[in-house]
Amino acid sequence: MNRRITVVENILSANDQLAQENRARLDAVRLLGLNIMASPGAGKTSLIEQTVRRLAGQLRIGVIEGDIATSLDAERAQAAGAASVQINTGGNCHLEAQMVRDALNQLSLDDLDLLIVENVGNLICPSGWQLGTHISVLLASVTEGDDKPYKYPTMYRGVDVLLINKVDLLPYIQFDMDYFRRGVEILNPGVTTFVLSCRTGEGLEAWLDWVLQSVQQFRQADR
Amino acid sequence: MNRRITVVENILSANDQLAQENRARLDAVRLLGLNIMASPGAGKTSLIEQTVRRLAGQLRIGVIEGDIATSLDAERAQAAGAASVQINTGGNCHLEAQMVRDALNQLSLDDLDLLIVENVGNLICPSGWQLGTHISVLLASVTEGDDKPYKYPTMYRGVDVLLINKVDLLPYIQFDMDYFRRGVEILNPGVTTFVLSCRTGEGLEAWLDWVLQSVQQFRQADR
Numbered sequence A, B: 001m002n003r004r005i006t007v008v009e010n011i012l013s014a015n016d017q018l019a020q021e022n023r024a025r026l027d028a029v030r031l032l033g034l035n036i037m038a039s040p041g042a043g044k045t046s047l048i049e050q051t052v053r054r055l056a057g058q059l060r061i062g063v064i065e066g067d068i069a070t071s072l073d074a075e076r077a078q079a080a081g082a083a084s085v086q087i088n089t090g091g092n093c094h095l096e097a098q099m100v101r102d103a104l105n106q107l108s109l110d111d112l113d114l115l116i117v118e119n120v121g122n123l124i125c126p127s128g129w130q131l132g133t134h135i136s137v138l139l140a141s142v143t144e145g146d147d148k149p150y151k152y153p154t155m156y157r158g159v160d161v162l163l164i165n166k167v168d169l170l171p172y173i174q175f176d177m178d179y180f181r182r183g184v185e186i187l188n189p190g191v192t193t194f195v196l197s198c199r200t201g202e203g204l205e206a207w208l209d210w211v212l213q214s215v216q217q218f219r220q221a222d223r
Helices: A002-028 A044-054 A072-080 A097-104 A153-157 A167-172 A177-187 A204-220 B002-028 B044-054 B072-080 B097-104 B153-157 B167-172 B177-187 B204-220
Strands: A032-037 A061-067 A083-088 A114-118 A135-141 A161-165 A192-195 B032-037 B061-067 B083-088 B114-118 B135-141 B161-165 B192-195
Touching: A002 A032, A002 A097, A032 A044, A032 A204, A044 A061, A044 A072, A044 A114, A044 A204, A061 A072, A061 A097, A072 A083, A083 A097, A153 A177, A167 B167, A192 A204, B002 B032, B002 B097, B032 B044, B032 B204, B044 B061, B044 B072, B044 B114, B044 B204, B061 B072, B061 B097, B072 B083, B083 B097, B153 B177, B192 B204
Parallel strands: A032 A114, A032 A135, A061 A083, A061 A114, A135 A161, A161 A192, B032 B114, B032 B135, B061 B083, B061 B114, B135 B161, B161 B192
Antiparallel strands: none
């Protein structure tokens, strides 16, 4: 058993080292990086499509798409107007810093204002792997149910921003928003939260304003 | 690197060995075991609640609930009338055979007609771990989107039964059932499929009939 634990620690250290190198590359060109995490089908790609489309002309956005298979998501991001790179993990349940490093090599970082990384659809494993991005964003869908913060505490505890998506479906499902938000508040008090629907556009403006402000603040900060 | 691969292979073999032992224990008392897998919030616990409630008086059902944290699901299964055991994986993203073995020790197997294992909510990792159950069931929710078979092929390829849940929400979302089912057919031709809504009860009868028949056939089969 000791032998196994040692090996795993070495792997994690290697990942963190590469994540720091990714971070330094982004900082060098003052490029803010978001890591978007969620369950399968919570709406990550739809959020990225909407963000890229609605901020066209204001921000040049690069997208790194992580999936087990297919390039469907990178095609959608590209069609929306982003410079996009697809990572196929080949079965791996999360992105790792090395994959992001390889993807960064495919993008012209100097020509970007914002980098969005879409992690593999998984509410557990991605939370344990640093990528070098600056802000972790969790996208929750109300169709997943109001008990998810309680049942997936590691993910909910570790993120900087929470987006609650698909609120257009609230009239048709059972979802106690107060119960959901109490769970979030226990794990991650005061976390920046946006309530929205990528399908109807409801609530998207506040998220887009936050993105624009975050990019501006990041550029102006001393580092 | 070779060293790491060797260690991982040993772990997998140990799991498969324990899975075989679990299988032998279930076979000895002619107890059919289902392993239900899905994304977070696809409706696994609701399906189990409905199955236990509607088959009360016909089948005595034991439920093993796998979650990272809380005993919420086991409480729901118990309230529905099942003998239930909660496994908290403590962060682990899937159930393993040893966890199921420990849970089996908490159940009176002789007094059960059906065992349902609810795996951790994850569309990737559980597919790689045998538990000793006889039938793998994937519960897909239409709210996850119609591209999921293409993007999570390992899970869709490896299951014996597919349930398509939350079809009461189809009028309010974009979901191309033909596109979804073409993806399934490529990966898992002819897989037994049920289309249903745990919330409205639509389509549940066919699933319950299948469960009853499967238990009966399993008892009668020579092994």
